[in-house]
Amino acid sequence: MMKNLEELTLNRSPEGQTYWEGLLNEKLLLQRCTNCHKLRHYPRPMCDACHSLDYDWVASSCRGSIYTWSVSHHPFHPAFQDQIPYVMITAQLEEPVRLLAPLVKHQQEEKLYIGRTLTVAFLKISDTLCTPYFILDKD
Amino acid sequence: MNDFFLKNKGCVSGIGETKYEKSTDRSTLALTLEASLAAVRDAGLSPHEIDGVIPYGAGGIVAEDFITNFGIQDLRYSAQTPMGGASPVAALQSATMAVATGVARHVLIALGRGATSGRITNRLAQMPQMRVASEFEMPLGTNAPAQFYAHMARRHMEKYGTTSKQFAEVAITCRENATKNENAMMRKPMTVEDHQNSRMIADPFRLYDCCLESSGAAAVVVSSADRAKDLRKKPVFLSGLAEGHPMSPSTITQRPNMVELGLAKAAPIALRMADLSLNDIDVAEIYDCFTYIVICQLEDLGFCKKGEGGDFVSSGNIKKNGTIPINTHGGLLSEAHIAGMNHIVELVRQLRGECGERQLRDVETGLVTGYGDLGDGSIAVMST
Numbered sequence: 001m002m003k004n005l006e007e008l009t010l011n012r013s014p015e016g017q018t019y020w021e022g023l024l025n026e027k028l029l030l031q032r033c034t035n036c037h038k039l040r041h042y043p044r045p046m047c048d049a050c051h052s053l054d055y056d057w058v059a060s061s062c063r064g065s066i067y068t069w070s071v072s073h074h075p076f077h078p079a080f081q082d083q084i085p086y087v088m089i090t091a092q093l094e095e096p097v098r099l100l101a102p103l104v105k106h107q108q109e110e111k112l113y114i115g116r117t118l119t120v121a122f123l124k125i126s127d128t129l130c131t132p133y134f135i136l137d138k139d
Numbered sequence: 140m141n142d143f144f145l146k147n148k149g150c151v152s153g154i155g156e157t158k159y160e161k162s163t164d165r166s167t168l169a170l171t172l173e174a175s176l177a178a179v180r181d182a183g184l185s186p187h188e189i190d191g192v193i194p195y196g197a198g199g200i201v202a203e204d205f206i207t208n209f210g211i212q213d214l215r216y217s218a219q220t221p222m223g224g225a226s227p228v229a230a231l232q233s234a235t236m237a238v239a240t241g242v243a244r245h246v247l248i249a250l251g252r253g254a255t256s257g258r259i260t261n262r263l264a265q266m267p268q269m270r271v272a273s274e275f276e277m278p279l280g281t282n283a284p285a286q287f288y289a290h291m292a293r294r295h296m297e298k299y300g301t302t303s304k305q306f307a308e309v310a311i312t313c314r315e316n317a318t319k320n321e322n323a324m325m326r327k328p329m330t331v332e333d334h335q336n337s338r339m340i341a342d343p344f345r346l347y348d349c350c351l352e353s354s355g356a357a358a359v360v361v362s363s364a365d366r367a368k369d370l371r372k373k374p375v376f377l378s379g380l381a382e383g384h385p386m387s388p389s390t391i392t393q394r395p396n397m398v399e400l401g402l403a404k405a406a407p408i409a410l411r412m413a414d415l416s417l418n419d420i421d422v423a424e425i426y427d428c429f430t431y432i433v434i435c436q437l438e439d440l441g442f443c444k445k446g447e448g449g450d451f452v453s454s455g456n457i458k459k460n461g462t463i464p465i466n467t468h469g470g471l472l473s474e475a476h477i478a479g480m481n482h483i484v485e486l487v488r489q490l491r492g493e494c495g496e497r498q499l500r501d502v503e504t505g506l507v508t509g510y511g512d513l514g515d516g517s518i519a520v521m522s523t
Contacts, residue, residue, distance in 0.1 A: 008264075008278040016274050042275045042390060068297065068397065070281075070289030071342035077260050077282040085339075088281055090290050090392050100276050100290075100392045114297050131279055 004079035009129055015043035018057060023130040026122040028060040030095055041097035062120035064093035069103075069112050089134050091118055101132045110136055143412040149235035150367035150374035151521070152245070153182025153360035154484045159322055159475030163354035164254050171200050171251030172208050174356035182360045183371025184245055189360070190214060191243030193230040195250040195478065196221030197266055205247065216243040221268060223511025224426055225382065225401070226250075227480040231519045232380040234361035244366060250480040251356030259283055259352070268512045271389040284428060285341040285349055287391055287513060292343050292431035295398045299446035303343055306430035307334035308452040310347045310472055313427060316459065317469025319497035324351055325473040348430040350471035357480035359487065375490045378504070379413030379520030381405035391513050398446075400432075402508055402516030403439035409506070413520040417441055420520070421502045422489050423463050424482035426510040427470040433457075436508055439516070459499070467497055479509045483519070490523050 012020060015031070019042075022029035031040050035052035046053055069089045075081040087103040089112075099120065103110075117137040124130045155177025157170050171194070179186050186209035194200040194217075202217035216237045220229040227250055234246035260282045264273050272287070281287055295301050310329060317323035329347065337346035367374035383405030387394040410416065417440065427433045434448035442463055443451040451457075457465045468474045468485040475481060486507045488494050509517035 005278065008273075008282075011264075011270065011274045013270075013274060019275075041393065042271055044271075068290045068294035070286060070293060071339070072280065072286055073339040074283075074285070074341065076286065077277075077280070080280045080282075083280065085342075086280060088279070088286070088290075098392050100281060101279055114294075129278070 004077070005125065005129070008079060013043065015045060019043045022057070023122060023132060024124070026130070028062055028099070028120055028132060029057040030060050030097060031055045032058050039095050039097060041099070060120070061094045064091040064099065064118060064120070066112060066114055066116045066118065067092040067098055068114065087112070089118070091134060099132065101134055104133055104135050107136050111139060145232070145235050145239055145377070145380055146412050147376045147378055148239035148364055149361050149377045150364050151359050151377065151483070151487045152362040152367045152370045152372065152374060153178040153180070153184065154487050155179070155181055156322065156357045156481065156484055157355045159324055159353050159355040159477065161324065161353065162254070167198055167251045167253035168200055168204055170253045170354065170356035171198070171249050171358070174251065174358040175205070175247055175249045178247065178358040178360050181372060182245070182362065184360065187211060189245050189247045191216035191234065191237050191246030193218050193220065193234055193246060193248045196226050197223065197262065198251060200249070200251065216246060222382065222509070222515040222517065223266070223268070224428055224478050225509035225511040225515040225517040227478060227483055228507055228509030228517035228519050229382040231361060231377055231483065232382060232517070235377050235380055238361060238363040244363060246361045247358060248361065248480070249356065249358035250478050252354055252477065254354070268389065272513065276390065276392065285344050288429055288432065289341040289344055290391060291397050291435070292429070295431065295435065296343060298398065299449065301434065301449035303335065303345070304331055305434070305449035305453045306343070306348050307331045309427065309430035309433045309457070310334050312457050313466045313470040313472040316467050316497060317473035320468050320474055323469040323474040324353060325469070344429060344431070350428045350476045351473070353475035353477060355475055355477055357477045357484050359480070359483055373491055373523065375487050376522050377519055378522045379409035379411070379415070379518070381408040381412070382515070382517040385514040388512070388514055394514065398435060400435055400439050400510060400514050400516050402436050402510065402518060405516050405518050406440045409518045409520050413522070415504060415520060419504050420463065420506050422467060422486065422499055422505040423465050424467070424486045424505070424507040425465050426479045426482065426508050427466060427472050428510065430472070432510055433465070436510065440508070464499055467494065467499060482507045486521055490521055
């Protein structure tokens with residue numbers, strides 16, 4: 001599984017590198033335009049509002065709510081073969097961006113609905129890879 | 140030059156297909172050339188007369204392959220329209236631009252899938268348009284179209300009450316049509332029960348919500364309207380053409396409106412260009428990689444309001460005798476997944492009256508849509 005997963009992490013952009021390093025430190029970093037202060041995600045070079053190429057990073061509150069979700073039953077990729085079935089949530093964060101991440105293993109049977117609140121947590125997989133996942137608040 | 144300059148400047152003059160099947164040991168190039176040659180001959184042209192080529196952006200086939208194999212002496216135009224399943228219909232617009240401006244006379248658009256095409260997750264990860272999803276979403280466990288699009292479908296269901304049984308209506312309709320198509324891969328009739336009993340792939344998508352994986356190729360020739368009238372077959376006019384891209388095109392996750400596709404922008408432009416309303420459209424070949432994507436496009440085209448697509452399909456509107464028959468060949472769901480090039484071929488056949496047992500009556504105008512790359516859309520309105 002690890003080998004297959006590492007193959008999926010080879011396409012890192014210069015902007016993305018800081019984001020992935022932030023996850024290793026258990027921080028969900030969002031880009032902020034230093035000119036107009038608009039937050040953006042996923043990481044990229046330019047602000048789409050004022051076209052500034054300058055940005056810094058702010059840590060997300062890691063709080064949000066369900067926007068939509070899916071449950072994967074078919075093992076499309078060998079890296080996730082031993083995980084199926086697994087819930088993947090698109091969450092609206094308190095900040096005006098969304099995050100796609102899996103739901104924690106022990107909550108797979110929980111009732112899912114738009115607006116259900118959740119928190120982002122971090123799973124360290126190796127020295128170079130830490131991925132975000134969600135934990136639902138009590139219903 | 141006005142906004143609708145392209146109206147009726149180009150025609151589809153030739154169409155070609157290979158046999159569609161589950162797998163093959165033939166190369167993508169061999170299949171693509173076979174379909175291309177059929178399309179060129181259908182138009183009554185010689186391969187040497189092709190002076191423009193638009194190969195599929197993700198198929199590994201390039202314009203050079205046509206110069207080499209067709210022996211084209213002077214290829215004057217080549218392009219790609221890398222929009223996944225929206226590519227073939229978007230290529231109709233690009234080809235029309237070339238023939239309308241005199242850059243080329245006869246532009247070949249070709250698409251094939253053969254033994255060399257590889258598995259879906261690898262194909263996807265290697266597409267430049269998937270770079271963002273590949274960096275930030277694939278390492279988390281979302282790797283295939285079914286998984287990406289499931290998030291849009293679930294949002295639509297929760298927001299508007301759309302149901303899996305309504306998805307089934309799309310799959311059943313395509314299957315019914317495929318039973319009358321000898322080149323369709325799936326010809327055994329399907330019931331709602333069959334659909335509901337099919338295994339879950341990426342909830343809410345069951346197996347029968349997902350298109351086929353196929354081998355085969357299809358191609359069309361676009362000629363300038365004044366040249367097409369002297370060719371072998373009745374010209375089919377390209378009356379309205381447009382492509383449309385959603386906001387946040389590289390990732391569905393960040394899209395402001397997740398239940399609307401690029402087609403919502405393109406459709407009104409193409410219809411205005413053709414100077415037609417939806418009431419004038421006799422048949423619609425709708426890109427159907429997943430059942431939900433058909434429902435969303437019917438809304439984005441304006442056949443019903445946003446959120447009413449589920450009821451629209453379950454009220455019989457899309458059947459052969461409904462208000463707007465769709466996917467008369469069986470679509471990607473039941474004929475074959477030739478990335479929508481087969482939808483273009485089918486629309487031209489319906490407009491020519493060449494569909495045999497599945498021919499609809501009195502077809503004068505029709506539309507074909509393309510959809511791909513997480514949200515891009517394309518549309519062509521055709522008429523005779």
